[in-house]
Amino acid sequence: xxxxxxxxxxxxxxxxxxxxxxxxxxxxxxxxxxxxxxxxxxxxxxxxxxxxxxxxxxxxxxxxxxxxxxxxxxxxxxxxxxxxxxxxxxxxxxxxxxxxxxxxxxxxxxxxxxxxxxxxxxxxxxxxxxxxxxxxxxxxxxxxxxxxxxxxxxxxxxxxxxxxxxxxxxxxxxxxxxxxxxxxxxxxxxxxxxxxxxxxxxxxxxxxxxxxxxxxxxxxxxxxxxxxxxxxxxxxxxxxxxxx
Numbered sequence: 001x002x003x004x005x006x007x008x009x010x011x012x013x014x015x016x017x018x019x020x021x022x023x024x025x026x027x028x029x030x031x032x033x034x035x036x037x038x039x040x041x042x043x044x045x046x047x048x049x050x051x052x053x054x055x056x057x058x059x060x061x062x063x064x065x066x067x068x069x070x071x072x073x074x075x076x077x078x079x080x081x082x083x084x085x086x087x088x089x090x091x092x093x094x095x096x097x098x099x100x101x102x103x104x105x106x107x108x109x110x111x112x113x114x115x116x117x118x119x120x121x122x123x124x125x126x127x128x129x130x131x132x133x134x135x136x137x138x139x140x141x142x143x144x145x146x147x148x149x150x151x152x153x154x155x156x157x158x159x160x161x162x163x164x165x166x167x168x169x170x171x172x173x174x175x176x177x178x179x180x181x182x183x184x185x186x187x188x189x190x191x192x193x194x195x196x197x198x199x200x201x202x203x204x205x206x207x208x209x210x211x212x213x214x215x216x217x218x219x220x221x222x223x224x225x226x227x228x229x230x231x232x233x234x235x236x237x238x239x240x241x242x243x244x
Contacts, residue, residue, distance in 0.1 A: 094175035
């Protein structure tokens with residue numbers, strides 16, 4: 001190898017060494033030193049991770065915001081954990097509670113007693129009408145009394161239906177509030193942000209016509225879900241109910 005070839009070879013090696021050094025330094029010309037703030041919690045701890053896009057303005061910076069994966073400054077720019085609860089399964093048991101059952105039965109007994117009295121009075125009018133001449137003044141007066149009594153009975157029936165509906169509505173709301181309190185406890189315990197109500201896809205429809213079947217389908221908002229996201233049994237245990 002002559003002198004000219006050796007000079008060319010040395011120059012090439014110098015260029016390769018410089019090129020490798022630029023790669024190590026990240027083309028910045030600065031030393032590749034670890035940032036103490038980055039490594040404050042250990043060699044594998046980083047304050048953020050940037051996912052680079054072709055357009056730098058569309059880069060995504062992932063951060064830990066209060067234990068949640070976040071990618072922006074807005075509240076909704078972060079991941080939230082979710083869970084599901086079959087509320088019908090819980091509400092049925094809460095509505096069967098002894099105190100609620102007794103309250104409904106007490107009202108039912110009262111209404112049945114009043115209805116029996118109305119029916120007896122109406123039967124008495126019918127029996128008396130059979131003993132009278134339909135064309136007599138007494139029969140016409142008794143007929144008017146019977147009509148007035150029947151109108152009173154119909155009005156009472158409407159009121160009775162309203163009272164039963166109001167009681168059941170109040171009990172349902174109370175049971176719902178009780179269930180929500182238990183959901184809050186379980187969600188806090190499991191660090192779940194959002195709980196959705198749902199009906200398991202395997203639950204029987206128990207319908208008798210197409211309209212009811214379609215309603216059952218519409219109520220099943222989740223068509224596929226990881227079984228572990230169903231926390232119904234955890235809420236039932238929190239309420240000290242029986243798991244069916």
